[in-house]
Amino acid sequence: MAKRGMDAEARQGFTLIAPPFIYALAILAAPILTILSYSFLTDGYLEVVREFTLDNYRQVWTDPIVRTVMLRSLMVSALVTLVTVVLAFPVAYYVSFMVRPERKSMWLFLITIPFWTSYLIRVFLWKVILGYNGVINSSLTGLGIIDEPLTFILYNVNSIVLTLAHAYAPFAILPIFVALEKIDRSLLEAGRDLGENRLMTFWRVTLPLAMPGVIAAVLIVFIPTIGDYVTPELIGGGKIPMIANLIQVQMLALDNRPLGSALAVTAMLVVAVVSLLFLALNRRFLKVKQ
């Protein structure tokens, strides 16, 4: 009886999950499998020739331009992740520990609003803020603090990192906030009672317990930023491409779909490997019982 009940429940569950699951299979899995298979095919004139080859991967892995762009994308993403998570942690900590419970959701709402407003225009406005005659430079020259506009914030990797760190801020704050919320407050009191000072309690109790949130934040910022297309295009002026721009050029401008596919697959693989490595390095924190 119990078994039959289970089966009926499982069947109902499957029936319900079927429509979204089939949709995701058709619109996400099938296309990804298609580019995976394209990446092993040969590029012909105006069409893809059905001939198995590893040349695309050979080209991707040996081309110095691809290597430069891939390394740059990884570095930018890593920097963005570091900056975003480090800057976000105190904010999450403040909202979780210092804000009165009934006002927490208002704070979270305030933090998420900028995230939902026109991404393109936000990115463009960073260009305006950081630009040669931008807000920062014109105010600093106007105040007489500097004579020449600052160039280190202009159309370069720094400005890309800053813009992306701004764009992905809520992605970092929310997971850390959730992890902090789960921490049993009596553990902190216990730490204090046992003679630890504030800093040590934070270091030995709060931070380890918050690590699952920090790890989630790292991944959730790192993975999408590496594929960002708009920011390098607008802020970098198209001169500092990241991997997404390279994929787009191969796929559309040069119409070499097998090579573009191999690039996309390689990028996904690199992201997956880096993410898994990161998870493996931090696995002791994920075992923490909450």
Next chain:
Amino acid sequence: MSAGRFQGGGLRAYTLFYLLFLYAPILLLPLFAFNSGTIIAFPLKGFTTDWFVQMWGNATLRRALTNSLTIAMSASVLATCFGIFAARASTRFEFPGKTGIMGFIMLPMVLPEIIVAMSLLVVLLGVGAELSILTVIIGHTLICMPYGIAILSTAFASLDRSLEEAAYDLGETKWSAFRLITLPLVMPGIISSLLISFTISLDEFIIAFFLAGNEPTLPTYIFSQLRFPKQIPMIMALGTVLVALSIILLAIGEYFRRRGIARIGGKDSGGFL
């Protein structure tokens, strides 16, 4: 205690500063939208509403707006419908492979959009489909779905199961119990999911850029105009309108989300994501 208060003060100041950083671009937007100077830089010249007038008279922009609204409405309805199925399945039923299936459906939330857009484009071109706003709707439904599921799962999870069972005992069928009991209780979650999906779709650029063919949407129109310095003030005006619209939609969404939690008697644990 005074040390604690001091520490709290420091953190508070930092958080407020951080909020200022988050809001900096949005605060600048209306300044430039109402500025009569044609160059987006300080000092500001004077007050004008010309850019809004210019925006109103722009035919391409109006076409982009119609397209964007059509796409956002269709995608949000579709994503929310799929979301209801998934949220109901994941919160109410146990079945083998559930974690994997749910994880896969939620994948577009973290997958770089360029991958989604490019792979879908390759398939669509491969089968000879014509790019139009329909293809954008297909893509947007996929990326809005996880957000809808996240919101709806909270709504469904805090649902008291005994209410439905009581309805069965009183002679309701599965479907009528769902319609009469469950649906009204999760309605705030549904509205919230519709609004969030609408906002995401309205603002989405990458998929629209690659899958819309020659049809403009608001973000792709904005992107095409950012190259022309002359058009920038008008784009700032458009941005101001869009930001205001997003904030209104989000505020309504947030209101319904909270009301939903209050209705079920749950504790508010956080924001949208």
